[in-house]
Amino acid sequence: MMENSRRSFLKIAGVTAAGLSLKPVTDVLASGGHQTKSSPIGDVSKGKDVLTAKRWAMVIDVKKMAHDGTVHKCIDACHKLHNVPKMTNKRHEIKWIWDEEFHHAFPGQHHEHLSEAIEHAPFLVLCNHCENPPCVRACPTKATFQREDGIVLMDFHRCIGCRFCMAACPYGSRSFNFRDPRPFIEETQENFPTRMKGVVEKCNFCAERLAVGKQPACVEVSGGAIIFGDLDDENSDVRKALKSNYVIRRKPGLGTGPQIYYMV
């Protein structure tokens, strides 16, 4: 008796599986080979004001940045715009951009006789949007991914919160939502998503502002201390700055290709 019912179960299961696999096959055949899947929000294409580049990068003028209040203007602009919460527990801190002293921003390049200016200057640190990002290499779902223009972005809906990208980042640029961040957002900006608990987040080079022709928030309020542009464009501000100034990058020897250049 057991044998017969097991056999008939398998028969039914096999037919069901075959039946279920019919739809995707017929879908592909019916579409005539054109892989079109209609977007649920209608046609998606680039806006007319969009800023495009082959390779976005940032040059930070450390001397200008050291002027009173510039650092905090940059940090506040970014965190306010992107609904970055102010967590009360330091362990759960979320920060996309913040300032560090030289020996924290550039461990290993510190020495006993640094110039006064460098020793006390605030260094703005953020995601470096690396050319060769180890976080993208590590992510098992491509929730963190590199766009064609070099920006490393996050899909908060795909992220499973494994935090492998946080382990992979050599710069400590990433934060995790250890709890629901929404109660800790001072003033929610309706035009940018808030995140849920259990996902990782970081600076996104203000991709949403670039899409409508605006500069990143930190650049806009920096009073010229941050230069932003396309490294591939010879005439861009970043290329001009790099042509005539010596710059350092964080942990360059690791081969990550960080795209934040510090004019010291």
Place this chain on the structure above:
Amino acid sequence: MLERALNGNKNYWAWLMLLMSIIGVAVVFYLYQLWFGLGVTGMSRDVSWGFYIAQFTFLVGVAASAVMLVLPYYLHHYKAFGKITVLGEFVAIAAVTMCLLFILADLGQPQRMLNVIFYATPHSMLFWDMIVLNGYLFLNLIVGWNALSAESKGVPPPKWVKPFIYISIPWAVSIHTVTAFLYCGLPGRGFWLTAVLAPRFLASAFAAGPALLILLCLLLRKLTRFDAGKEAIQMLSKIATYAIIINVFFFFCEVFVACYSQIPEHMDHLQYLFFGLHGKGALVPFMWLSMILMFTGIFMMLIPKVRTNETTLAVACVAIFIGTWIDKGLGMISGGFVPNPLHHVNEYIPTIPEIMITIGIYAIGMLVLTVLYKMAISVKEEAAGLS
């Protein structure tokens, strides 16, 4: 065959009830974690992996150690292991089950876990970890179950199981290698960026696993009529001895490389672990305890009289197991994250909910192991009675 696990005496059921109550409590804590978020744990922005991933790392090693029974028996026909290969495979099943549960417990969005399959990403080591872990579970279930089932019928296992057995040997090595590759390919973590991490993981696994198996065999001898045999236990103890020596040797290699080259990026983590850094040193006593336990284990195991006396052998195995557990389960993770890439020192200490969930998952593993072992012993006692 599973119905054999339902025939047990009072103590058996009391043990299962105890495990299930522990699991019940842990489930409540896990629901709390699901509701609140991973903030209920001691993890932080700097130490973003903690107890859960540490246990996963340790248990992958224990799971892999089943190969230390399979390889000698199936490849080299070492008859003495014939009785207990199934026991090793069942330890592997319980261990991999716990690994998968620990990973699940650690996810910020566990209901999205299938994304790893839907959006398969071969350049991510976590993708391969998922594949090899599930594959290994599948392999051990097939091999162990069929071998036991054949034994219960008094026949040799069917021929088609052989390829699965042979595959399970390199696969066992692969599960721990891939897990090591999670760590040792990350450019920003000097403590983990070492070629010897995968070999060290394997050495530590082949010490902890056999040590656990010895303890389980000794326990089975006390609780049941099943006797693994003195030769099997002694061979396991020899394997564990060599493995723990190699593990400690590899560790010394790491210490030499860091401390002789004197590169701060590499020394700092060891300094934090063993001496404290910037006034923070929560792990210092544990790391030294681990060293003492591993050395004690080595010296005890090297003395034949101590190794052959099964009471002292048990003590040595406990020392080895706890020593390697601290090494992988406590030191490895915190050591990699502290100091952080910007050279700040923020420590990690697990919280009560985190520990309760961890204990709960260990209880699930012990439940799986108890049920499987009950089944196996029942089959083996019957087979022995018949012959």
